[in-house]
Amino acid sequence: MNIHEYQAKEIFRKYGVPTPRGGVAFSGPEARKVAEELGGDLWVVKAQIHAGGRGKAGGVKLAKTLDEVEKIAEEMLGMTLVTHQTGPEGKVVKKVYIEEGADIKAEYYLGMVLDRALEMPVMMASTEGGMEIEEVAAKTPEKIIKVAIDPAIGFQPFHARKLAFGLGLGKDEQKEFIRFASALYNVYMDNDAELIEINPLIKTGEGKFIALDAKMGFDDNALYRHPEIAEMRDLDEEEPTELEAKKYGLSYIKLDGNVGCMVNGAGLAMATMDIIKHEGGEPANFLDVGGGANPDTVAKGFEIILSDPNVKSIFVNIFGGIVRCDRVANGILEATKKVEVNVPVIVRLDGTNAEEAAEILRNANIKNIIPAEDLKDGAKKAVAAAKGEL
């Protein structure tokens, strides 16, 4: 789960990671009020969406007067921001964050993530603050300094020193940086974060380090022990159909093709998308109905797949293990009574009791339900059906 910048900064402050002062606003007048309370003569108005690259897309603007704050906030709210991370459809701005201006002397990048190969968290720093870090990693990897932190010893000053020397920080600045980095490590570990990015981390004229931006993602499996973070979930930032699917224990991701897929198991679901492409079609979605594949989940699966108007055929690919295929076949038949399915449904059932299942489907003799011999045959038929060639 991801959260907004302003929420990440709230967490930062609790741990003593310095951030600029700021407040959230949902309208122009509210933005003005926040700026007034902050005082000063320079403010930053920042669109709050779950995506990076806001600056380039016009989602971060400076204001020198209260009138300007109000005007910019009004323009920004309701605007659709398209950045390299939002996809072409972009994201609608529903709230803005007003911050005091900062005295920027230098910009850096600082981030934390799990290194899956080392099986420990790494902290990464770079002098290329404000740049796309992926671009830096691709073009000038030597400009990213990494330290892996063995959780058995935790974050030590030498970790921070290594980063500080890599960034070329002077002796006086190091102390300040070590304090900052140690606090950030605590933010990461205590909250079961999956990712933290501060881009840019700035050094002020006074030699202080401040998180000018903040991005945080969390391990969904650990949210149960962080109710205050779970509450930060912004449903506006998530795909409504994906959320609907989740309610029923289904894992759904919409894609751009026209062959709907309903599969048990995440690996087989990905493989099903792959074989559709391999046979010359385009998958319309990823859908894992889980191990059970009972009539209710299958019916919900049909409903969700068919909510996408592009879908021209559906490939049901179930490998029956402990849940036998004959039961799944009956489940599919029952589901088609609950939901009107008006596109061809190609059904491939294999595994335990596959023969009985095929018999059940043949005997049912429903026009739209086409049994498949095997995985390849099923994919071929589903692709042909989507092209109107079956």
Add this chain to the structure above:
Amino acid sequence: MSILVNKDTKVIVQGFTGKEGTFHAQQCMDYGTNIVGGVTPNKGGMTHLGKPVFNTVEEAVKATGATVSMIFVPPAFVADAVMEAADAGIELAVIITEGAPVRDMMYAKHYAVKKGMKTIGPNCPGIITAEECKIGIMPGNIFKKGNVGLISKSGTLTYEASNQVVKEGLGITTAVGIGGDPIIGLSYKELLPMFEADDETEAIVMIGEIGGDLEIQAAKLIKEKITKPVVAFIAGQTAPKGKRMGHAGAIVSGSKGTAQEKMEALKEAGVYVVESPADIGATVVKALNNKK
């Protein structure tokens, strides 16, 4: 022969008396697995499914001589259960539980390594030596005895691959579902050499997916050390970037962890890489014929 487990392996079940633990322990016993007891705190002294229940893993190991534990405890308690097993001298923990926090698994895995305990999973179907010993939740009937070793991140794809191999008239020595979480126990780089050393295994199927770089590490190892033919399929060739595809670890971050990158590395290492998941069985036959 086989790897890691066989008909003589003594197995205990942590979370034995729970709903999942009970159902699957019974299924494993029906398959022939030598389950010698189980652990559920505060239920020590009971008999469950005809086997003794212990309060601690230490007691269970002392009383039964078990070397393997199958873990079914809920996600919030998984790390504790794994560390308890490691502390009690268990040699292999098979962690079936889905949804364990990554941070917990990081601590548990580090401790298991320190104690010399191997782990499989979490969030995996388990391990099965065909027609001898099933430690997990896979449908046993799909795994007929034969000469193909199988390593897979995905549950249903493991069944799919085994089914294809069996339909070709071949069979499985041992199949290991390693799980698709960001931090897992044994992976390709540990299991491939075990299959290489196993006399009965003549070919190896490895099934990977997007995310992380375990398959890339495997490619390096295969190039240097594996002489038996390897057939690989990588799921997620059509997965969009930045989206988590069901498994917690199945995500392409930036340009890292794509199926294409993994397939190329494996091809380069001399692996038979199949583009279509329907071609796994036939390609194993081809690989074995080429070997002769």
